[in-house]
Amino acid sequence: MKDVDDKFRKTDTEVPLREELRPRKVTTPDGQEIDIDPLRDYFCEAKPKVHPKAYSKIVEDFYNWARANSLWILGFGTGCGAIEMRPLMTPRFDAYRYGIQWRPTPRQANLLVISGYLSVKTLKRAIRAYEQMPQPKYVMGLGSCTINGGMYWDSYNTIKRLDDYLPVDMYVAGCMPRPEALLHGFMELKRVIREGKGEGANKYAENFDQYKANQKAVIKDWDMPDYNW
């Protein structure tokens, strides 16, 4: 997996850590002096693990059927495509009838829809949201911006190929794809999951160092632990 976004300056001077994230001594209300290190105290740094499939194929197929028919999407819009997701909740398209629901917290979501261009600043949040989701989890790239940069191809601040930073299970091409295309993408994703090929989370865990290197290459002010759930 080669990083194609070589337009970014990669050998930059290091950005200093934000003040509130630096390790320091704090005096508690009862006069005690304690050391705090926000990056270590509030997050876990354990690497993601590769989770094996269920032992029996029948059980795994049954689970995959359930996963496909209960897709919970993280309500997180990154670009213009977020507006294309809204009609899916309305009477005209109504994605709920396919078992697709929106959840407000990454902990309960299975599908992260990167809905359009992803600026470096948003990439940081997308990574954090993705890593907090429980396995197995799926990523869907919406619009040509996530495939090759699209109209943001020579932007100084937008990533071009989403697959370099997060493992993408399904792309929906277009600029922007209409809600019908998005629905078709969901159906295709369901097929992929049912076939047991939606193993993006394990791919992420296996190639963790590569993904992290790619992410750090573009995110210059990396002010979080390497893995933060």
Place this chain on the structure above:
Amino acid sequence: MTAFPNFEWVQIAYALLTLFIVINYGMVMTAVVRKIGARVGGRYGIPVWQNYVDLLKNIALRSKISHGVMYYLGPVFRLTGGVGLLMFVPTIYGSEWHQNFSYAGDLILALYFVFFGTLGMALGAGESGHPHSAIGVSRGLAQVTMAELPLALGVYALSLQYGTLDITKIVAAQQGSIFNWTLFTNPLATVAAMVAFVGTMMRSPFDVAMAPQEIPIGPPTEYHSSYLALMQTNRVLFPVAKTVIYMNLFFGGATSWAEFAIKVFCLYMISVVIGVVHPRFRVEQSIRFFLKWGLPLGVLAILTV
């Protein structure tokens, strides 16, 4: 077996059967209610079996993260509240199978179990460390405590009226005619308790604890996979168990599963219908509502009994 003179081992199997039926009923009924909501909005809506698929999916998730012992116990307590509530009240009146473990003082225990889940959830959500959980749970506790007031007063009025704390006897006293229901013999207590009923069903206007779009989604923010599956089970079981209490106390109980299904559905729809036409109360507004309307009604019910 001198301590429990009427106990027989087969009652455990009967009670588990009740639990099984009620959970499945709740699963389908909540989905049907959501489907009705969708149809009113012009949508097709979720399939009626969607709750089962969601539950299975959450159990099938591979990675689970615990934030500590209380985080783990939170959903367990919550489900204990739901199961306990159902286990200690008679579900079907006159049926030997679905009497569960009802006994002479079960009304007091039921009042306790109504509150139990919220307390357990407070411990669990507190330890999950997410600010939205803490905000949601403190709002929920304040609101449930206030809603308890009219409920407790209504229930005391009822036990004064019937001279017993035994739910089976209260149901027995309401048999015969629809006009024997507490709804008609003691309307004040019924209205006071129904204020509490609507207030604790987690629906608008009293959904400030979960508050979708505001503190998405409150106490369960950090809960996922099996933890969430436990809470989902309780989410379908607890409202039905609570409605069973109300049905027994105020609406003549049920003598068959068909009667049970219809009465519980109608009672559940009261909170749904009120929910869809009223916007959300802020927490101080809902507390004020219970103190202003629920509490005087409850006091009045006690005085006039």
